[in-house]
Structures are given as structure tokens and as C-alpha cells.
Amino acid sequence: MNKLLLADGINKVKSGEYKLDNAPKKIEICGEVIIHYENKNNENIEIEVKDNNKLIIYNLYDITNDVKILINLNNNSKIIYNLLLINDGKNKVNLNLNMNGNKSEALIKVHIINKNSDSNINFICDGKIEENTIDNVLTEDLKGLIISDDSIKISPNMEVLTNEVIANHEVAIGSFKSEDLFYFQSRGLNLEEAQNLLIKGFVNSILSEELRNDLKMEVRAIE
Amino acid sequence: MLKIDNLTVKAADKTILENFNLEINDGEIHVLMGPNGAGKSTICKTLMHHPDYQIFKGKIEYNDQDITDYTPTLMGKLGFFLLNQNPVEIEGVTNAELIRNVLSEQKGEKIDIFEFNKKLNKVCEIINLPKEFVHRSINFNMSGGEKKKNELLHLFMLEPKFIILDEVDSGLDIDALKIVGTSLAKYYEMYKPSILIVTHHADILKYFDDFKVHIINDKKIVKNGDKELINAIEIKGFEASIINGNEDNE
Numbered sequence A: 001m002n003k004l005l006l007a008d009g010i011n012k013v014k015s016g017e018y019k020l021d022n023a024p025k026k027i028e029i030c031g032e033v034i035i036h037y038e039n040k041n042n043e044n045i046e047i048e049v050k051d052n053n054k055l056i057i058y059n060l061y062d063i064t065n066d067v068k069i070l071i072n073l074n075n076n077s078k079i080i081y082n083l084l085l086i087n088d089g090k091n092k093v094n095l096n097l098n099m100n101g102n103k104s105e106a107l108i109k110v111h112i113i114n115k116n117s118d119s120n121i122n123f124i125c126d127g128k129i130e131e132n133t134i135d136n137v138l139t140e141d142l143k144g145l146i147i148s149d150d151s152i153k154i155s156p157n158m159e160v161l162t163n164e165v166i167a168n169h170e171v172a173i174g175s176f177k178s179e180d181l182f183y184f185q186s187r188g189l190n191l192e193e194a195q196n197l198l199i200k201g202f203v204n205s206i207l208s209e210e211l212r213n214d215l216k217m218e219v220r221a222i223e
Numbered sequence B: 001m002l003k004i005d006n007l008t009v010k011a012a013d014k015t016i017l018e019n020f021n022l023e024i025n026d027g028e029i030h031v032l033m034g035p036n037g038a039g040k041s042t043i044c045k046t047l048m049h050h051p052d053y054q055i056f057k058g059k060i061e062y063n064d065q066d067i068t069d070y071t072p073t074l075m076g077k078l079g080f081f082l083l084n085q086n087p088v089e090i091e092g093v094t095n096a097e098l099i100r101n102v103l104s105e106q107k108g109e110k111i112d113i114f115e116f117n118k119k120l121n122k123v124c125e126i127i128n129l130p131k132e133f134v135h136r137s138i139n140f141n142m143s144g145g146e147k148k149k150n151e152l153l154h155l156f157m158l159e160p161k162f163i164i165l166d167e168v169d170s171g172l173d174i175d176a177l178k179i180v181g182t183s184l185a186k187y188y189e190m191y192k193p194s195i196l197i198v199t200h201h202a203d204i205l206k207y208f209d210d211f212k213v214h215i216i217n218d219k220k221i222v223k224n225g226d227k228e229l230i231n232a233i234e235i236k237g238f239e240a241s242i243i244n245g246n247e248d249n250e
Helices: A178-186 A189-206 A209-222 B038-048 B072-078 B095-107 B114-124 B131-135 B144-158 B174-191 B203-207 B229-245
Strands: A010-020 A026-039 A046-049 A054-063 A069-071 A078-087 A088-098 A106-113 A120-128 A136-145 A151-160 A165-174 B003-012 B016-024 B029-033 B053-063 B081-084 B091-095 B162-166 B193-199 B212-217 B220-225
Touching: A026 A106, A026 A209, A046 A078, A046 B114, A054 A088, A054 A209, A054 B029, A078 A088, A078 A120, A078 A178, A078 B038, A088 A106, A088 B220, A106 A120, A106 A151, A106 A189, A120 A136, A120 A165, A151 A165, A165 A178, A178 A189, A178 B072, A178 B081, A178 B203, A178 B212, A189 B091, A189 B174, A189 B212, B016 B029, B016 B053, B016 B220, B038 B081, B038 B162, B038 B220, B072 B081, B072 B095, B081 B144, B081 B220, B091 B212, B095 B114, B095 B131, B095 B144, B114 B144, B144 B174, B144 B212, B162 B174, B174 B203, B220 B229
Parallel strands: A010 A026, A026 A046, A026 A054, A046 A069, A054 A078, A069 A088, A078 A106, A088 A120, A106 A136, A120 A151, A136 A165, B029 B193, B029 B212, B081 B162, B162 B193
Antiparallel strands: B003 B016, B003 B053, B212 B220
């Protein structure tokens, strides 16, 4: 896998699979691209998927201050955004997605977890589909796992200015499912071990293998 | 031996088992049958101390130990294993992670990966399951038959002493039922556990030679018998079998 080295300003990314460590200001996708991106610096990011191109991104964000993520999709383009937010403190994250062209597709999958019991995060997902566009598909699938007294707020906003569109959103915020806990406990694990496995499952299920390895230390810190 | 003595159980303030009695000796297979809503699944979850089911009266003993107030964790540690008709799906946690965690908890030490893999290969062969399943998320995106085989993987790897099968045969096609049935029979032959089979149908029972049968109706066992009782149920149905069985009430 290539390591993507980015300069300041706009970076054009051609077809391939990349590991991204540092924070770019803007990425332009010009091909079929997979990016594994761990953002530890709380930088804002802007992504543009050009006409007829595709991006699959696995993005692990350590949130310690307010962050903005901007995505622009053009004609016949596609993005699958797998985003894990690990929040520390009281922060706001804005994700703005603009579908400017026709026949494009966006799947925004987000898992959110707080690092501490006094942390709280406000995640706003704004999906906008411009007027006079056709055949776009937008899906927002947003989940928050509450571990103790922490708080997660998710706003799945959609501004749809055309009728020729398929748009869905799903939000789930909650604690551990009692049936999942019972399942692990009845196998012989205690409550804490069962909860730790479920936290691991929640974060792992949205990340690529690449980022899971990077995350191991993080999860231990949450546990 | 498991001894359930005069058990009354409530869920959401509703009595769902009343004065329920049952004894299962070590190595015995018992079959619990009955119409829908009779309390069959309730007894399975009550035995595993599911938090939604509260024991209000009576006692549960296992090998002379009072386990009435046990937790699900303690039941698991004691060697009880519930195989559900519709096991939960847990994305992101692999079978290997769970099994290794439970085994190291059981043994109080890290498990030997070489031994683990050796056993895994053997088990996958018995239950006709590709080895890759061990690295898949628990029951996630699996068909009904695959989920049952996946649960059998846990069963064989963890080697429980008391197995509770809650309608394990429901939703299985003929081939899947055969694999589940022969695998369970093999497990019984290898480890001689006690087994409580809760079922609507007799299909799964053809894989076992010797077992006792109980009919549950209206929150308690109303008739006891053996294989012959299964034949009577298949011919006459539960209702007729229950009417003729009042003299067998415990």
C-alpha cells in the first residue's frame, strides 16, 4: 500500500489504495481510490470526488476540539465514508455533504463513542442534494454508543431540493443491548469483559484492518 | 443433577411459570414439548438467569448447590450453555475473540494458540464448517443454518456440561438439521453432558437414542413419559396428549 504524502493546498489523488497519516486541507479524488486515514490532529478536511470517480474512505478521528468535514460529490461519482469519531471533551463535529451533480451515490456510516464519562459530542450531518439534479442516492447511517454518563447528540439533516432522489437516514444512540450482554455473560464473561468486547465490536465494525491495528491502544484506553 | 423445585417465575409482572418441577440427572437427555406460549423458552432463559425473568418462589439446585440466585456469568462458568433458536448477531467481535476470552477466563491463563488451532480444525471438521468462520463476526450476516453451526462451534470449543437447546431445530432445512443433529449426537457421545431439548417437533430427536419427555402446558409440566409419548403427540397432538396425561402430573 502506498503512503500518501500530501502537500499544503489541493492534492489530487489517482487510483489506488493509500494510508494517510497527515492532515491535508483538500483532497481531489481522480480515480478509484481507497484511503485509510487516521486523523489525530483534529484538522478540518475537504474532499472532492470528481466526475465518474469513486472513493472508499476509512477514517478514524480523535476529536479534542470542533472539526469540520466537507465533501463534494460531482456527476456519477460515489463515496463510501466509514467514520469513527472518538471524542474527548465537549466538541462539535460538522459533516457537510453536497451532491452537486447527477447519478452520484453517498453512503455515510458514522460510529461515535466518548472517551470519558464527562465527554459530550454534538455531531451534525448535513446532506444537501442540489435542485435540478437527478438520480442521486444518499444514505446516512449514524450510530452512537453511550458507555456511562457521557452524552452523544446526532442531527441527521437532509436538504433535498429535487424530487428525483433516494434519501434515507438512520440514527441510533444508546447503551449496550441487553441481549448482547446476556449472550456474552451466559458464555461465562463478567459484565465488564462483556462490555469491553461490545465496545471493541462497535469500533472495529466500521474500520478497515489497517486502522484496527492502529486503534488497539486507543480501545484499551477507553476500556 | 439439576433439580428445579416448585419454581414460580415472573416477567414484566406476569406469572409465566408456576410450581414448575423438573429433575435432570447427569448425562440424561430431557425433552420439553408443549403448545405455543406454554413457557418452554421461559424455562431456558430462567435457567440461564436472564435478567428479564424473576424467580419469585422455589429453588434451583445443581449437584446439591443452590443456584437459584446465580447470574448468567456464573451459569456460564458452571458449564451451562444456551443454544438459542435465534442467536444474536454481534458485528465486529469475532468468534475467535469470544472463544479465546471465555477459555482464558475458564482456565485463568492465556490459551495456547497451537492447541486452540488444533482443536479448532477438529471441531470444524465435525460440524462441517469452514475454518474461516472463526474469524467472522459472531453470527453476523449468516443464514439461519450458518448461525446454528456457528453456535455449535462455540459449544464444541467451550465443552459445556449442561446444554439447553431452545428450539434449535426451528428454521433449519433438511441438510442443516442433519448437521446440527449429528453434531449434537457426536458431542453427547464424546462428553456425555446433560441436555434439555425444548422443541415443537420430533425431527431433532431422531438423532438421540434415549431420552425422557415432558409436556408443558399452562406454566407447568403436565405429563411425563418417554419416546412413546412423542409418538402419541405426533398422532394426537398436544391437547389430546395432555388430557390423557393428567394422572402423570407432578
